[in-house]
Amino acid sequence: MSLILKRLSGCARRARGLLGGLAVALVIAAVPGSASADGLKVQDIRIGVHAGSTRFVVELNDSVAPRVFGLPDPFRIVIDLPEVDFELPEERIGDGAGLISKLRYGLFRPGTSRFVLDLETPSKVIKQFVLKPDGGKPWRLVLDLAPTTRADFITAMRPSAEDNPNPVTAVPVPSSPRQNVRPVIVVDAGHGGVDPGAIGVSGVYEKKIALDYAREIARMLKASGKYDVVMTRNRDIFLPLRERVRISRAAGADLFLSLHANTHPKRSTRGFSVYTLSDRASDKEAAALAALENKSDVIGGVNLGDYSDDVQNILIDFAQAKTNELSVKFARDILVGQVKTSASLLTRPWRSAGFAVLKAPDVPSVLVELGYISNPREERLLVAADHRRKLSAAIVQAVDTYFKTTQSAAL
Ligand SMILES: [Zn+2]
Structure with missing residues (x-):
């Protein structure tokens, strides 16, 4: 009994084969000798549901040696490949099948692309192999999953040191008080790569909207000549939350703007909102949103083992209280009023x-x-260029007002 999901029609497959061949030929002609990540491409993904097991198949244009490991709480299987282009006939981020409840993929860090399979129950890889092209089928990476116990999952699927499930790197934080010539603004596009963020009604990803706005806002801030601007990411790549905070501190930032787009079960809900840090949420919806946004690392397949407390326990200390006053001033007193128009x-x-x-x-x-x-x-x-320009300009105007008032207060 086997259910193969999402097969392409033969016609679509042939058309894609032709186009794919043409694209490869063009790339080779344009960039002779180019070996960017060896041009590795994921061409399709299939999930086969069988009695007692689930088969996950990745179709590729070449052979790969993946790193595969598991992470508990929640149970996930992570498959790391060299950096690949995802050239699937259709987006497959979203619901899985069989033992795989959800499926995500994308760039995890430079040089590494990642699949994250969320599991219904602890499940381990019982078979893993690569099939050579055969009968018109390309290279295939095949993983068979079967249910197991929590204890066995943790033993059998444990990441090795080389798997490096936690990509947070040490970024030096300036120890002396900063003396920026111009205010430093860190513009943070939320989510990215293997973490798509929320998915819109027409299928647009939050990570894309966040990056489009981040680029627009960064461009406008730079064009003003008044600020030094740092983007936490400027491509479709995953970044752990802690890494974003570290980038902000290492840059000696004077203001950190994290950009996101929201979803609500009620379709009529709409409107811009801005959030600051607090020990206690202002309301239930804000608490739920923070819990969701804080899940980014889990979604990206990061092992939270050594710093989950840090992410989950938010206790504002004395030093943060003054900083928080400024965050509230910007958000409540300036940004909201500016965006209103x-x-x-x-x-x-x-x-x-x-x-x-x-x-x-x-x-x-x-x-x-x-x-x-x-x-x-x-x-x-949100995806329209004129609205993006208008809303970004309002945010930049709010930044201007904030620095005008804080700088005159400091004189
Ligand atoms: Zn978000």
Whole structure:
């Protein structure tokens, strides 16, 4: 009994084969001798559900040697490949089948692309092999999963040191008080790579909207000539939350803007909102949003073992209190009023909760939810270039006002 999901029709497959061949020929002609990540491509993904096991198949244009390991709480299987292009006939991020409840893929860090399979129950890899091209089929990486116990999962699927499930690197934090010539703004595009963030009604990913706005805002800030601007990411790549905080601190940031788009079960919900850090959430929705945003590392397949407490326990200390005052000033007193003329606002547009990405004790930090991609009208607006320019300009105007008032207060 086997159910192979999402097979392509022969016709579509042939058309894709032709186009794929043409694209390869063009690339080779344009860049002679180019060996960028050896041009490795994932061409399709299939999940086969069998009695007692689930087969996960990745179709590729070449052979690969993957690293495969498991992470508990929640149970996940991570498959790391060299950096690949995902050239699937259709997006497959989302629901899985059989023992795989959800499936994600994308760039994890430079040189490494990753699949994350969320598991219904602890399940281990009982067979793993690579099949050579045969009968018109390309290279195939095949993994068979079968249910097991928690204890066996932890023993059998444990990552080795080389698997490096925790990509957080040490970024030196300046120890002396910073003396930036110009204010340093860190613009953080939420999510990325293997973490798509929320998925909109038409299928647009939060990670894409976040990056588009981050680029626009960074461009406008730089063009003003008043700021030094650092982007935490400028491509479709995963970044752990703690890494974002470290980048902000290492840059000696004067303001950290994290950009996101929200979803709500009620499609009519819409509007811009901004969040600051607090020990106690301002309301239930803000608490739920923080819990969701804080899940990014779990979604990306990061092993939280050694710092989950750090992400989950948000306790504002004395040093953070002053910083937090500035974050609130920017969010509540300036940004909301500025955006009001460019976009609709959520009811109570400034809220607070325990967002891990806002935890730098010495950098005023806000998390912006640009709007709701679960609302069809707002999703269309958020992907439109003119709205992006208008909303980004309002955010940049708010940054200007903030630095004008804080700098005159310091004189
Ligand atoms: Zn988000």
